[in-house]
Amino acid sequence: MRKIKKICFYVLLGVIGIPSYAQDYSISLLPFSTDNYDEFSPAYYRGDIVFCSNQKSTIFIDYTDEKENLPPLNMYRVEEVERNVWGKAELFSKQFKSNANEGPATFNSTGSEIYFTRNNNNKKKIGNFIDKNNRLGIYYSKFNRRSNEWSEPTPFKYNNPAYNFAHPSLSEDENYLYFVSDMEGGYGGTDLYVCKLENGNWGAPQNLGPNINTTGNEYFPFIHSTGRLYFSSDEHGSIGRLDIFYSEKVNVEWHKPIHMDAPINSRYNDFGLIIDAFKKSGMFCSDRQRTSDDIYAFTPLYPMFENSQRQEENDYCYVLYEDGAENPDPSLFEYEWTFGDGNKARGLEVEHCFNGPGDYTLELNVIDKLTGEVSYTQAIYPLKIEDIAQVYINAPDTVEVGQEVVFDGRKTNITDFDIYRYYWDFGDGRKTRGIEATHFYTIRGNYIVQLGVVSREDKEGNSEKRGVYKNIVVVGSLKERGRRTSD
Numbered sequence: 001m002r003k004i005k006k007i008c009f010y011v012l013l014g015v016i017g018i019p020s021y022a023q024d025y026s027i028s029l030l031p032f033s034t035d036n037y038d039e040f041s042p043a044y045y046r047g048d049i050v051f052c053s054n055q056k057s058t059i060f061i062d063y064t065d066e067k068e069n070l071p072p073l074n075m076y077r078v079e080e081v082e083r084n085v086w087g088k089a090e091l092f093s094k095q096f097k098s099n100a101n102e103g104p105a106t107f108n109s110t111g112s113e114i115y116f117t118r119n120n121n122n123k124k125k126i127g128n129f130i131d132k133n134n135r136l137g138i139y140y141s142k143f144n145r146r147s148n149e150w151s152e153p154t155p156f157k158y159n160n161p162a163y164n165f166a167h168p169s170l171s172e173d174e175n176y177l178y179f180v181s182d183m184e185g186g187y188g189g190t191d192l193y194v195c196k197l198e199n200g201n202w203g204a205p206q207n208l209g210p211n212i213n214t215t216g217n218e219y220f221p222f223i224h225s226t227g228r229l230y231f232s233s234d235e236h237g238s239i240g241r242l243d244i245f246y247s248e249k250v251n252v253e254w255h256k257p258i259h260m261d262a263p264i265n266s267r268y269n270d271f272g273l274i275i276d277a278f279k280k281s282g283m284f285c286s287d288r289q290r291t292s293d294d295i296y297a298f299t300p301l302y303p304m305f306e307n308s309q310r311q312e313e314n315d316y317c318y319v320l321y322e323d324g325a326e327n328p329d330p331s332l333f334e335y336e337w338t339f340g341d342g343n344k345a346r347g348l349e350v351e352h353c354f355n356g357p358g359d360y361t362l363e364l365n366v367i368d369k370l371t372g373e374v375s376y377t378q379a380i381y382p383l384k385i386e387d388i389a390q391v392y393i394n395a396p397d398t399v400e401v402g403q404e405v406v407f408d409g410r411k412t413n414i415t416d417f418d419i420y421r422y423y424w425d426f427g428d429g430r431k432t433r434g435i436e437a438t439h440f441y442t443i444r445g446n447y448i449v450q451l452g453v454v455s456r457e458d459k460e461g462n463s464e465k466r467g468v469y470k471n472i473v474v475v476g477s478l479k480e481r482g483r484r485t486s487d
Contacts, residue, residue: 025298027263032078032089033294040285040293041104041272046111048079050092052103073101095150106170112143115168136164169221178221187213192221211254220272226429232271240267248442250402279429302423305452305467314387317353322364338363357385387413391468393451398473407437417455417464425450441474
């Protein structure tokens, strides 16, 4: 994995077995990936993609990495001509072509500003680009529409020749810059950091803490517009070498990272993930083809449940009354209902709530007040209680921010087809599958949770599906509510 060697951050791990995971994504190798060179770290740029590659941009190469005899990294731009049809990759800008490594990069929302990685010494013509005296730094440039040129790159104020600063990722609001560094004071080899923009200047780097950073190495952060942080790590229970994880902030702390399943992760190096604002498609990088690093596109395979109905709640409560009952002397007798569930109630008209569906036998007996015994039975009725025929979400209606909630689909009552899979959509951009799922919310608000079920496909490839939705209200945590009360 060449780019990791170049930044001198990475120690290869032994290959381990890969467990079997559900295939929740469709992936495809993008056509601008090559067999002989590395392509990695895509970034969104004005509807196009900018990525890193060490392919030759000209036949007149007069500088190279003396250890691997390959040109340094440059940034390339490729246009998506139409959906899933890509143009030819071309050098992003000659202004960012130097004698050293250029990229990965991140852009602001308009594409007018760029933060990118490069070697601090980018003038040398030949040599070893992982030289400890030529660390990586982050650089900034702004595009001038009048001159149609980028400004001269300026170094990030915290660059330090003793350490590496790399892999920048700018938040959508442009107020936070995430990056990687091996600076002193971290938890492992390389850690993830963030700087906050304060009065037009970047504040001091803040380590993301032990929930994100490990004794190993964390790389390639990507901060999504929703606040979800994607990154790669060789720890956190990685199934291969580098694996891709994501995390979100809960009560100002990062939650335990979640491992992305196959086919995103493999027993090879998987890294550099980006995903669009609606989380409908994205890209990531991998060396699973063994010859070089390549860029893959992915799309979720979750089916759509367009005709989902609002969930109805099962009502097991009844009012019982016997129209044809006799009127025995109330001073001597009284009525008593037995409900077939071990419970009884006195009176001609009573209310009773059963615990759930089932077959019950109702009896209306006339009780002798003197003896307390049944004088005679007025009526006997069978009662069959069934759940509503629907998909069912068993979950609380109100939860707290950061609270781990179990969503259960076992009370689903579908009889016209056998359920093959359960699909959850939690209304905050996160989805999963399984009859049961655990989830937490990071922001207060009202969410629509959807559960859909599908049958196996028949010989013609058709399947049955059904879905419901319910509202979940997410309130502040007890700590937050206490803080607001004290304020």
